[in-house]
Amino acid sequence: MKYLFLTAFLLTGMGMVCAQNNDSLVIRKIADEILTNGQAYNNLRILCKQIGPRLSGSAQAARAVDFTFRKMKEMGADTVFLQECMVPHWVRGKKEEARILYPNGTNRSLKVCALGNSVGTPEKGLTASVIEVRSFAELEELGAEKIRGHIVFFNYRMNPLFVNTFRAYGDAYQYRGSGPAIAAKFGAIGVMIRSLASNDDDHPHTGTTEYVDSIRKIPAIALSTNDADILSRELKKRIAIRVFFKTNCRMLADVKSYNVVGELKGTEFPNEIVTVGGHLDSWDLAEGAHDDGAGCVQSMEIISTFKALAIQPRRTIRVVMFMNEENGSRGGDKYAEIARTAEDKKFIFALESDAGGFTPRGFGFTASTSQKARIWEWKKLFEPYGICEFYDGGDGADIEPLGKMGTALAGLVPDSQRYFDVHHAETDVLEAVSVRELKLGAINMAALIYLASEYGMN
Ligand SMILES: [Zn+2]
Incomplete structure (x- = not known):
């Protein structure tokens, strides 16, 4: 990444302290950028109000694919591409x-x-x-x-x-x-x-x-x-x-749909992939604001923020809009299937936000003991932004298939008290999401992705 001037000292004790200081400065910049110029809520407005419910196989799901593809290009992702998958097409x-x-x-x-x-x-x-x-x-x-x-x-x-x-x-x-x-x-x-x-x-x-x-x-x-x-x-x-x-209601024949992937190429280890995402589909009754428009726009925010701050990740970051989490998980399966056959690439870490756009409280991690020991050293860096807990165990339905191939997994853990008031109901609308809470989630996710892409997962 751009803020690399201390890398040479990383192996010394002094270097470790400096690295932490430097990381906290970078994370402060990430937070300032999102708090002042963040686009997540506006993007969520488009998903919720202009596009609307995005059930797999629907015209709106296809529009959401187009919108996020265009948006990630506009944000300056190095490449944006689609991963084709067949999805169930259930209609009410x-x-x-x-x-x-x-x-x-x-x-x-x-x-x-x-x-x-x-x-x-x-x-x-x-x-x-x-x-x-x-x-x-x-x-x-x-x-x-x-x-x-x-x-x-x-x-x-x-x-x-x-x-x-x-x-x-x-x-x-x-x-x-x-x-x-x-x-x-x-x-x-x-x-x-x-x-x-x-x-x-x-x-x-x-x-x-x-x-x-x-x-x-x-x-x-x-x-x-x-x-x-x-x-x-x-x-x-x-x-x-x-x-x-x-x-x-009835189930129609499967239709062709897509995961949308926006990539920031790694400068030093481009073949090590750090994945972050949410699912683009939602239930047909809802705008899918918390579930899971929030996770999608928070993930995309990483591209615009890193571009604005000229942060160049050392490892490749992939922002993924997964398709069909709600009634088939075909997108998550497809992403892992492609990852499994990409022998030149190593999928080292994946983070999903699919628990609502509420105030972030923590992250849950599913990783090896030594990976967790390293990750836990980062915990202090998150405290200024409201995250005080790292939990043992955590992932997301879309990234879970990656876990089976040894990828370290994480899930954002927001406050859970209001999520099931609106989950999968017509009340899951933009108005149920707080701009500030959504931004705080995006800040913490961007910080974690920054650290994972900077230090890897060995
Ligand atoms: Zn969900």
């Missing part, structure tokens, strides 16, 4: 309908959305009585006899006792991910889940469900958390209610 179709049907002929509508990748209902919708369960064990206990022909309602609340909301999400995920496949095994004709959300409101949250090929695919929807409570309350009254729901 017309807005879903759902109602509680009372025995006296009245009804009450419910706020729902189809789960991603799910099959649609028959044209006339599904009508059946509902069996509410809170766990797979309860389902098992009831058995096929009681479940056959009914709609199963997984009313599992994200556990509020986990301070880190990602733990609660990980814990509750099984009901969205596997609930429909498991309920179908017992003969259910449809599944409703309580939205994976940490707040109580009227917005259903979508997200992928994973069918099993050998089991019948049944329609699956999420209810808003408020409506999950209402349905549960009505079921407890033990009057003979039924539920009607109709979804219009």
